[in-house]
Amino acid sequence: MIKVFGHYSPDTDSTGSPLIWAWYLNQIRNTPAEAVLLGQCNTEAQFALKYWGFEQPAIMTDLPAGTPVVIVDTNNPAELPKGINDADIQAIIDHHKLVGGLETRGPIDITIRPLACTATIMYDLIGDDMAQAPRGIKGMMLSCILSDTLEFRSPTTTDADRGLAHGLAKELDIDISALAAEMFAAKSDVSAHSDAELLLMDAKKYSVGDKTFRISVLETTSPEQILSRKDGLIAAMPQVAAEDGADAVLLFVIDILREEATLLVPGDLVRQVAEKSFGVSVSGDTVVLPGIMSRKKQIIPALSL
């Protein structure tokens, strides 16, 4: 039985894409496969699962050597179980930059494309067999695209993502804006999470010069819900950074509707990074960055010390 999974801290694409690919392997390729999660998925993914009629996939806690796996939505060993290179990696489908570190035993299928969303790549790979996909699979594909593109607002959005989403919405008779609004509302409800959990929810480690940062992104339609917890978040940062060997946490609160980010500025190091990277002048413990929506396209390429 092949295990299909995305990255730790699963978002909608890392929850939905494994379900899509497991369906394809089981139903079209006659290859037994099971979608699993590497942790509790976020509230938007939970909403999407329920909306399209899926149970939440099991959370995989152990990866015995030799387990056949398909990795989706990441190629970064840091976002995958420790023993990943001892697994029998059978395929990788991803839309992130190649970071190096994954190794396979033999030649396998690897498809990485500069699209906004893993599900869009899967649509191409599945090809004509998409006609056999049930409503839930097509719907999950739509939700993955709306999530990763922030309803086409993110600069990562490509014509392929946009065109596929509109095509699926039409076929499924779904109002894109209404579905996206429900998804984003679900994602914005972070009341159940502690400050430290919020900082870790969608965080990637990244080094600039001799400094290492946890770059955390929270996409929301209610930024005030997060920013009202600013003091607690800033207080939680040193320990969260230290646990991961980082020098600081950069928390970007992305306002999906206003298309801007608010960066929390807990001290001098982050202030310096903000000013050098985004050409702003910082006074106080937050700074608004107009137009910044994408860690991949806008934040990481800009980071400097």
Added chain:
Amino acid sequence: MIKVFGHYSPDTDSTGSPLIWAWYLNQIRNTPAEAVLLGQCNTEAQFALKYWGFEQPAIMTDLPAGTPVVIVDTNNPAELPKGINDADIQAIIDHHKLVGGLETRGPIDITIRPLACTATIMYDLIGDDMAQAPRGIKGMMLSCILSDTLEFRSPTTTDADRGLAHGLAKELDIDISALAAEMFAAKSDVSAHSDAELLLMDAKKYSVGDKTFRISVLETTSPEQILSRKDGLIAAMPQVAAEDGADAVLLFVIDILREEATLLVPGDLVRQVAEKSFGVSVSGDTVVLPGIMSRKKQIIPALSL
């Protein structure tokens, strides 16, 4: 101008695939691109270039940081220029196992498939635009497949490689066996090469336990031409191994027509490897391994100490 290249010590696939992809980028995608080599290509590749009407591509000796590149037929930094991760890698098309080590600046197109030949993958990627390919491009594609599959004898051969080669041969009105025989005769003419050059011609480094080997493969229709130089080859091995920090050279002389390999056995370490890996008993300084044709599929997976 994008530089398109394969691995060091270019064989037919690493010479022809860059030409195919550069044609596609220039003519179909309106993207200026140039096929280059990372060294003098082998005699089979030279034959194929001439046969299909190509000049030999320039040998690239320098890779300035930021150069836009497309890497084909390898994903192994050890087979690429030292500064490869400082180049602007725009795409990777390959059919080898993922070894890790390459990094890209952003998400790019990466396609790795478990097929025998890079050119076969390119045929799929180019799709309907193949109709516009000139005779030379289609012919080079055919030669790449015949080379990498040893005219379908190698166990790496897939139905996709075989079907494409037969289709191209029919369209181009080429007798596959006659073309393959000419290619293999060209590859078998190693008279111009020193013993050390022969050991390095198609060599990959590989570690087993605490030992590291240069695994050299020479595919030939005239094994006697190489085996008659056995004493000189064995004498050249220690220095070739030492220069690369390896413990020994494993030279497999692949007899394409008899579908067997002869391994040179210069001493105790290689004898032990031969007996443990292939279940043979060795007396003397060579051992015949029936059916062994492929380093990727048969030699590397079997290697043990």
